[in-house]
Amino acid sequence: MQYQSQAVAKPYFIAALAMFAGQIIFGLIMGLQYVIGDFLFPEIPFNVARMVHTNLLIVWLLFGFMGAAYYLVPEESETELFSPKLAMALFWIFLVAGVLTIVGYLAVPYATLAKITGNDILPTMGREFLEQPTITKIGIVIVALGFLFNILMTVLKGRKTVITSVLLIGLGGLAVFFLFSFYNPDNLVLDKYFWWWTVHLWVEGVWELILGSILAFVLIKVTGVDREVIEKWLYVIIAMTLITGIIGTGHHYFWIGTPEYWQVLGSIFSALEPIPFFMMAVFAFNMVNRRRREHPNKVATLWALGTAVMSFLGAGVWGFMHTLAPVNYYTHGTQLTAAHAHMAFYGAYVMIVLCMISYAMPMMRGRAANSAKAQVVEMWGFWLMTISIVLITLFLTGAGILQVYMQRMGDAPMSFMVVQDKITLFYWLREAAGVVFLIGLITYFASFFVGGDEAASA
Template structure:
């Protein structure tokens, strides 16, 4: 590591690996429930196992993105991370909130969980991939804002590159599009429309920007290809990603 503050990424990578293992575990449970219909029933019903499985997928990817950004940005900006302590604090907040949410899925009936987490005040629960309690969604927004502040301040005080700018665009887009998860209209058509802005444009839009920037960084480090060449292809990739993602 060129910069000491890059070490905060280790926590995020370890958590991502652990959550990935958890996702595999619940995937195996669902597979067995297809074969053995009453496997772990009623302790872990199929719908709960699926909810945990998909939510773990989202969370371990977010931990991976955050860890990769904390590792990459100091090298791209040629400066230490703005606040390593903030990065560590947000890690524990995110991890504890995620763990409590998963325990809520497993230990409390979903309707009861909605009641005790204030879903009646701001209804956001019950949609595929967005099953998280409202209080968890608010926590995700707080963690995302702290993370983006940390990353953005690091970039502002250091070198600006095309790779870091594309990464920032993807990370800010990720946070902004998630805000549509708080809008839950009664009309099913409108609901699916705004749900699409979160789910589809995460996977087919801003996540691709993040992955494109990370891939460009890795290729420069591994192959030694000239930065200008990589950055030109990065622009092509993100343009195709946004066009096909929005149209698709």
């Protein structure tokens, strides 16, 4: 660790990992509710478990991005963070707001939470992924602005690099597009149209900029490849991301009341969306092959390669599979969507945050890398979680194909619930794979406590 203030990243990473554990536990609860319908009913209905699962994911990834930025920006800018105090204050505000929101979901019925938090004054709740009470949303905006200010001031007083510029554009976009979550008209079509300006332009837009810049940073560190080369790749990758991904939003505008020309535009541009992910995979392997140093942190390199491959598979391949309008006509809103979402989020965003944590945590604990023993345990965690997510994706894909066939095709389509009963086997297999994920996560956590001979100190 070159700058004292980089240490503020540590609590961000710890909070992120704690919430990650919560996300997985609620994922397992939901998975069980898929096969044992009345599990925990009516105490924790499925929709509540799902809110906790998805909202924890979003919040812990945000914690991860912020931690990554606090670690990366001082080092890139070659200066101390503008205000470590502000960073710590925002940490506690965000943590308390996040925990209170989750407790709110679990402690009272959602309608009561809406009433207590005054949703009627400015209704923003009850839309997928944006279930947070309006007051929490305002809190997120305040935290995001304070965070951006802190990062921007740091960048301004120090060295400017491509990585920090791209990161800032990504984080700025994250804050700006979140503002659309406050727009919730009575007209459902308008509501849905602009809901995607937050959701799609986040995960298939500006978040990919954040992903790219963190990956570029880690690759510079672990491979020692010339910055000029890596920065050029970064620009081309994120250029392709936005060139394909912005109009690619159109793949959400096929069946929600929007004009038919979106079927053409959305199909063409989203069919191109795998390109930047493919380039990212080529880029990561290329840089590692051309490495000029043997960094002792092998497992951070593994995460970097892992995120490049898995995001290509999950976001690229599994996204492409159902993005063409004539295919999506049958697959829209089925288990195929869930299959894609699981692998894409894990590959692109979970793995990049874990990659950054893997690289930065040992540094913050005063060593260049963990002991070989600890790294091996972490690699076990990597493989268990990654193989598990591949299996989850395959089982949900199987469920989805059968669902589409039985419910949407043929002469005698069956009703939703009848079909769900018929594909129960796949949901059991998915749940079993989910248990493997939890074992992988526990193994991953255990790696933080494995001692052994320490590698060279930082």
